[in-house]
Amino acid sequence: MPEPREIEVFLLPTLAQPEQFAGRTVVVVDVLRATTTIIHALAAGAAEVAVCQEVDEAFRLARQLGDSAVLGGERAGGKISGFDLGNSPQEYTAASVGGRTVVFTTTNGTRAMDRCREARRVLIGAFVNLSAVCRELLGADRIAIVCAGTDGHVTREDALLAGAIVGELSRAGAWRRNDQAELVRDAWHAAAADLAADPLSRTLRASRGGRNLIGIGHENDIDLAAQIDKFDIVPQLDLATWRIRAS
Amino acid sequence: MPEPREIEVFLLPTLAQPEQFAGRTVVVVDVLRATTTIIHALAAGAAEVAVCQEVDEAFRLARQLGDSAVLGGERAGGKISGFDLGNSPQEYTAASVGGRTVVFTTTNGTRAMDRCREARRVLIGAFVNLSAVCRELLGADRIAIVCAGTDGHVTREDALLAGAIVGELSRAGAWRRNDQAELVRDAWHAAAADLAADPLSRTLRASRGGRNLIGIGHENDIDLAAQIDKFDIVPQLDLATWRIRAS
Numbered sequence: 112m113p114e115p116r117e118i119e120v121f122l123l124p125t126l127a128q129p130e131q132f133a134g135r136t137v138v139v140v141d142v143l144r145a146t147t148t149i150i151h152a153l154a155a156g157a158a159e160v161a162v163c164q165e166v167d168e169a170f171r172l173a174r175q176l177g178d179s180a181v182l183g184g185e186r187a188g189g190k191i192s193g194f195d196l197g198n199s200p201q202e203y204t205a206a207s208v209g210g211r212t213v214v215f216t217t218t219n220g221t222r223a224m225d226r227c228r229e230a231r232r233v234l235i236g237a238f239v240n241l242s243a244v245c246r247e248l249l250g251a252d253r254i255a256i257v258c259a260g261t262d263g264h265v266t267r268e269d270a271l272l273a274g275a276i277v278g279e280l281s282r283a284g285a286w287r288r289n290d291q292a293e294l295v296r297d298a299w300h301a302a303a304a305d306l307a308a309d310p311l312s313r314t315l316r317a318s319r320g321g322r323n324l325i326g327i328g329h330e331n332d333i334d335l336a337a338q339i340d341k342f343d344i345v346p347q348l349d350l351a352t353w354r355i356r357a358s
Numbered sequence: 359m360p361e362p363r364e365i366e367v368f369l370l371p372t373l374a375q376p377e378q379f380a381g382r383t384v385v386v387v388d389v390l391r392a393t394t395t396i397i398h399a400l401a402a403g404a405a406e407v408a409v410c411q412e413v414d415e416a417f418r419l420a421r422q423l424g425d426s427a428v429l430g431g432e433r434a435g436g437k438i439s440g441f442d443l444g445n446s447p448q449e450y451t452a453a454s455v456g457g458r459t460v461v462f463t464t465t466n467g468t469r470a471m472d473r474c475r476e477a478r479r480v481l482i483g484a485f486v487n488l489s490a491v492c493r494e495l496l497g498a499d500r501i502a503i504v505c506a507g508t509d510g511h512v513t514r515e516d517a518l519l520a521g522a523i524v525g526e527l528s529r530a531g532a533w534r535r536n537d538q539a540e541l542v543r544d545a546w547h548a549a550a551a552d553l554a555a556d557p558l559s560r561t562l563r564a565s566r567g568g569r570n571l572i573g574i575g576h577e578n579d580i581d582l583a584a585q586i587d588k589f590d591i592v593p594q595l596d597l598a599t600w601r602i603r604a605s
Contacts, residue, residue, distance in 0.1 A: 122369065122512070123373075126370075126512070264536075264537070265369070265373070265537055265538050265541070266537050267537035267540050267541060270537070270541050289511075289566070290511070290512055290513050290514035290517070290565055290566045291512050293514050293545075293564075293565075294512070294514060294517050294541060294542070294545045295541070295545075297544065297545040297548035297549055298540075298541045298542075298544040298545045298548070300548045301544035301545070301547045301548045302544055317540075318537055318540075319536070319537045
């Protein structure tokens with residue numbers, strides 16, 4: 112009998128060790144907002160997104176790239192002083208990023224990517240590319256979904272997206288799932304049953320990440336993050352160069 | 359307007375810092391098996407359960423207590439060499455523990471209790487005393503539920519019990535919930551909807567903790583842990599003496 116395919120979910124990056132991702136296809140999830148924004152940027156025609164852990168590293172790279180660079184990202188949710196763009200998906204348009212390299216650093220999302228440095232492939236997932244990610248994952252045997260969370264706290268929006276992916280893949284075949292994968296799948300099913308009465312954007316508003324965004328005046332970003340399947344692209348992180356490109 | 363009451367869930371002890379429990383009523387959950395076994399022991403007439411972190415500490419205390427002590431617990435799921443009892447609920451009977459002090463140490467459960475050392479009250483919860491715990495919690499304003507997990511991994515059985523408690527309390531009034539509380543409540547609702555077709559004992563068998571127990575020959579313990587409301591007691595940990603007594 113063939114080894115069953117496996118899908119694991121980690122509700123925070125720190126709940127897995129980097130070596131657990133060796134040989135795996137990993138989906139990084141930071142619905143509010145890093146992964147949603149990266150997908151928006153590439154869909155708007157950015158050539159690539161260069162991921163930086165630290166602000167000074169981002170400035171250095173942008174200086175090196177010259178006119179082709181756009182500096183984007185956040186600290187404490189706000190635009191970084193001296194950067195061109197913040198972390199709102201709506202800022203990433205053809206006019207602002209088309210054909211250019213977005214040099215990008217955020218608090219939780221880019222750090223979650225660093226945790227995946229031993230993975231075979233790293234994909235970027237959000238509700239805005241849910242079906243595209245699931246289609247891409249159907250070709251993989253060993254999958255991990257890593258939720259970025261917020262400052263070390265589990266966030267419901269990331270867990271629900273992970274659950275939506277696990278649910279979709281489970282409909283398409285048999286998978287071995289870890290306990291966190293079972294939990295988020297069940298949580299997504301329960302939440303999805305209410306989606307007619309209680310749309311996803313309302314659910315996301317009530318999450319930790321959603322409340323944070325409302326607190327800093329970025330409520331509109333929640334509606335953009337809740338647009339399921341708005342885009343048909345699956346960004347992939349090249350671990351050699353730390354550049355993300357649409358595939 | 360009065361401050362809303364609050365209930366927080368932590369899927370692992372390490373997801374909270376001890377100071378977060380200050381002023382709170384905390385429920386420690388280790389369904390497979392520490393908290394289930396402690397409830398069985400007290401229901402069988404044990405005078406108290408003395409919680410020890412380490413094996414040598416347990417031996418020292420038992421020696422001091424003399425004939426009134428019964429040594430119980432586990433390492434790697436098995437009985438500890440020189441101990442009287444392991445960590446199976448069925449070993450804790452009127453004959454084995456009635457009127458005596460159970461000196462108890464386990465891998466995950468007793469360590470979860472140590473994390474709660476700054477709490478106002480620490481209660482012991484399992485499916486076997488679900489309704490009794492919920493009744494006790496209705497008198498509290500700020501609640502935390504701490505899941506023990508297994509060796510640093512989130513386990514579904516603990517998450518589902520936490521979800522059952524959150525669901526029950528939420529039916530009885532308005533609570534502010536953290537994202538983990540929302541997730542486990544939804545997961546419990548989805549799992550509970552299947553309970554007729556898929557009894558709790560079968561769900562627990564498939565969890566990480568359940569698979570571990572089956573692997574070491576303790577499958578019967580899963581059925582005992584799945585007996586919802588078998589007992590009407592709520593053990594409480596006295597943080598000054600590290601003794602648990604039925605209340």
